[in-house]
Amino acid sequence: MNTKKLKEEFRAFLKKHNYKITKNRLDLIDIIANYKKHFEIEELVNYIQNTQKLASRATIYRTVKLLMDFGIIKEIIKQNNKTIYEFCTQEGHHDHLVCVSCGRIIEFFNEDIENLQEEICLKHNFLPTYHRLEIFGLCEQCLKKKQPIQEK
Amino acid sequence: MNTKKLKEEFRAFLKKHNYKITKNRLDLIDIIANYKKHFEIEELVNYIQNTQKLASRATIYRTVKLLMDFGIIKEIIKQNNKTIYEFCTQEGHHDHLVCVSCGRIIEFFNEDIENLQEEICLKHNFLPTYHRLEIFGLCEQCLKKKQPIQEK
DNA sequence: TTCTATGCAAAAATTTTGCATGTCG
C-alpha cells in the first residue's frame, strides 16, 4: 500500500497537536497500513519485534492510541478480553459479523441502519461520535461443519 | 424485585446442565436482580462483600458467566478496559447510547434496525446469536454544559 | 536548549486457575 499521502496527513496531524514527528511514528503507520486489516495488539507487537526491531511494546501501545485519534485505526471488536483493531481509511465505515466458532470477520455496511441511528440520536439529543455494531454468531462455513453432527 | 419465578427458572437451568443448586448461586441471582441494572463486576464484588459476606471474587466471576449463559445478564458496553453488564429479563432486548463524558447510558430499541440485521445475516448465511450496538457520544446534559465553553 | 518521545521494567487492572476443602445429590 502506498502510504505517502497517509504519512503526509499524519505529519500534519502531529504538527497540529504539537506532537513530534519521529521515525518511530512514521514507520509504525507504514507497518500498520501494510499489516493485516484486522489485528490484535499483541500480535502486532510480536510481528514488529520479530521482523524489524523497531518500537517497544509501550511505544506501540502509545502509537496505536495516537492512530485512533488520527482516525485510521478503530477498535471494531471487543470479545472476551480481546480487542480487535482495524486499519481503515477515513471514508469506509462499516460494521461486522463475527463468527464465534472460527473468528472469521465479515464486514457489512447498511445505509438504512446508519440513518436510523442518526434518527435515534436526534430524538435523544445525543451527539454521536462513533459507534460499533457487532453481530456474533456462526458463519456459513462453521454452520456447514456443524450440521452433520446435529443430524445424528 | 420478586425473584421467585426467576429462581425457579434458574434452578431448572442448573438441573438441565448438571450444575448443582447451591446457596451461593441462588443468593447471587437475587442480589444481582436487585442491584443496579447496569454494573461493573468489580463494583458488584465490592457491594456483595461489603454488605452480605457471601461469595468470593472467584465465585462471583464464575456465577456471572453462568448467568450470561442463563441469559439474564449481558455485556452491553465494552469501553476502554471496562465491561458494563446489564441485568435484563429475557424479553426486552435493546441497544445503548453511551455518553463518553459522564458515562450515562441511554437505552433504545428500534425494530427496523433489528430487522435489517436479520436481513444482513440471511444474506451472508450467518446465524446470529446475539449482537451489541454501542453508540458513543455526548448526551444532552453534557452537550449543554460544553456549549458555553465552545462559544468563547 | 527545551520539551517531548522512547525503552525498560515495574506496576496496575482485570480475569482465570490450581488445589485443598466444603457441599450437593
Add this chain to the structure above:
DNA sequence: CGACATGCAAAATTTTTGCATAGAA
C-alpha cells in the same frame, strides 16, 4: 460416597506508568 462448587492465593493477561535517557524543534 462421588462429583462438583467454593475460597484462597497465585498466576495469567492486557494495559499503563515512572523514570532515566535519547531525540526533535
